[in-house]
Amino acid sequence: MIITILLCVTLDLNPPEAESLMKAGLEHAYVEQFDSAKIYFDEIMYNYPENPAGYFLNAALLQLKMMDACRFEKEDEYLRLMRKTVARAEKILSEQNNLWAKFYLANSYAYQAVYKGYRKDYFETFKLGVKGGRMMQDIVKEDSTFYDAYLAVGTYEYFWARASRYLPFFNLGGGDVEGAIAKLHIAAEKSIYSGPTARNSLVFIYGEEGHYEKAVAIIDSLLAAYPASRTFLWNKAELAFKWEEYRIAAELFEELYNRYDSYNEKNYANLAQCRLNMGICFGELGDKDSARKYLKDVIKFKEHSDNYPQIKGYCREAYVLLNRLL
Secondary structure (H helix, E strand, O other): OHHHHHHHOOOOOOOHHHHHHHHHHHHHHOOOOHHHHHHHHHHHHHHOOOOHHHHHHHHHHHHHHHHHHOOOOOHHHHHHHHHHHHHHHHHHHHHOOOHHHHHHHHHHHHHHHHHHHHOOOHHHHHHHHHHHHHHHHHHHHHOOOOHHHHHHHHHHHHHHHHHHHHOHHHOOOOOOHHHHHHHHHHHHHHOOOOHHHHHHHHHHHHHHOOOHHHHHHHHHHHHHHOOOOHHHHHHHHHHHHHOOOHHHHHHHHHHHHHHHHOOOOOOHHHHHHHHHHHHHHHHHOOOHHHHHHHHHHHHHHHHHOOOOOHHHHHHHHHHHHHHHOO
16 A cells, blocks of 8 residues: 555656756756766766656766767767666656656666767668657647656657758658747757757758858857857758858857867867868858868878778868869
8 A cells, every 4th residue: 555655646856956956957068067067967867766857867977078079989878877767757657647757767868869960870761760859749748837857859859840841752741840949949948958959950951041140149149148059050050051151150150160270179070170170161251261271281181090080081172172273
């Protein structure tokens, strides 16, 4: 009888103490202060060992760190943390219907989809993305006020709509771009944890949909709140590049280059990528001398390609562009 009563009481996976730790850790994560963020997420794991939150947040943090550094030596640890997230969420769900447990389970799939896409495993990206996206949709259907789920739902529905638009032969059934964007605005305005990430997603989507001014306004507000964020600065630089604002883009990529170059531990892949993008920008502006200078800088990073394989691709592109500038 006592066991039955206990199982009927919904486990609170989002108590005020854990919420405070999560918010504090996320503030550090937004500006790539990975070690500081980890302190808070580790405390969640220690204080709430049965809660999937701490394991998921540490996995998501490690994913961001690996993608930012362009190095993947910690992939085994990342996958181990994701497995722990899944195990703890599924254990709770085997005993009760808990929306926060469903949320962390769905998020584990959604984040792994992004990671697999970055690693060019597109089959797993599609499979995990659909699984996580549909689980998040079910959460919103069950509770329309669970605003943190709207980030994943809006993102999933937007990319489904894009796939329907550009891959009609798959007969995916269309999609509602405006509805997806509306859900991301809900996440940006009302979610507990997802606000800045939802706004960053809106920057990308508005850029893709041709609403440049809206995208610029959002990314500028993010950078005003988090001026040290490399993630948000990359998004602004890529937005300017996409919209052929090449002089602005070149200045932003130069700022990114200077930031990466100031660190003791150099990220040579990002340094090479910044120089490549600057070379392209100046080529488009008709400044061939500057374009050649930056493209030749890319080739100088070739010696680091054993540790950063991406550099080989950047060098190939730089050689092609240099030949065109002859």
